[in-house]
Each structure stands twice: as C-alpha cells, then as structure tokens.
Amino acid sequence: MDAETAAQVVQVPARWFIGQPCTLRTDKAVAELGYRPIVQHDAGLVAVKEALASPAA
Template structure:
C-alpha cells in the first residue's frame, strides 16, 4: 500500500531525478496482505463477509486484478530502484498513513450518515 503523501513524494522525486523510460515502485515500505486490508476496509463500510478462498483457476477467471493476490501468493513491489536512483524514502510511516486513511473513510461515512 502507498499513502498518498508517499506517492506524491515518489512522483516529485521521479520528476526531478528519474531517468527517461524508467518505472519506479514507491510504497510505504511495509508488507501488507491485500486480503487483510480489504477485509478491514469492508468492515468500515459495514460489510461483514470474509473474502472467499478461490483456487487459482477460478480466481483467474472471475477476479479482475492479478488473481494471485487472492489465492495467497505473495506479490512484492520492490522499491530498491526508487531508493537507489531517486533517493526515495516514505515521508509518512505506514502505520500513520494507514490510520489517517481509515480515519478519513470513517469521517466520510459519518458525514454521509448525518
């Protein structure tokens, strides 16, 4: 996951120091299990149903994103190149960004309910 301030930091560093034709991953540099993230997000919206386990063939047919994310295979986005070539470092720690993001969602939901 990448908190918006960290994504913007990566964009600015790429604009200033990136090399033409290069692509860089920027993240909060903290492992996140997508299923756990989505289940937490769904619970904020009142959805109290777990994401079902799918076998790889079924997931590849019905899930509109890389199916491996939903069947327990790791998907690692490495920031090594952004760190080495751009000097990238997250400006907001993962825990702070995660908390701020969920606080924003909760506030929006409360506002919509009012």
C-alpha cells in the first residue's frame, strides 16, 4: 500500500500514532513466508508523514 492509499484507508485515530517510536518485528513473516520489504521502514514512514501532511489528507 502506498502512502496516498494509506492516508485514505487508515482511520484518523490510527494516524495519531504516526511518527511515534515503535518496534516492528518481521521475524515470523521472514521465517515463514520469506518476507522481504520493498520499501525500507524509514523511507516508508517518511512517505506516510508526507502524505498525511498534504492538503488532500
């Protein structure tokens, strides 16, 4: 999901937590599903913050 879509689907209370420190564990997805992110975590958060800051958000 791209940042623009996330801004449209993520409910407002969940948006309040954007930018808050958190730990995202992907070890189970990596081990069981071979998960590999297509966007690095930091870059993804920047994209979401920018999308939420845009007038369309």
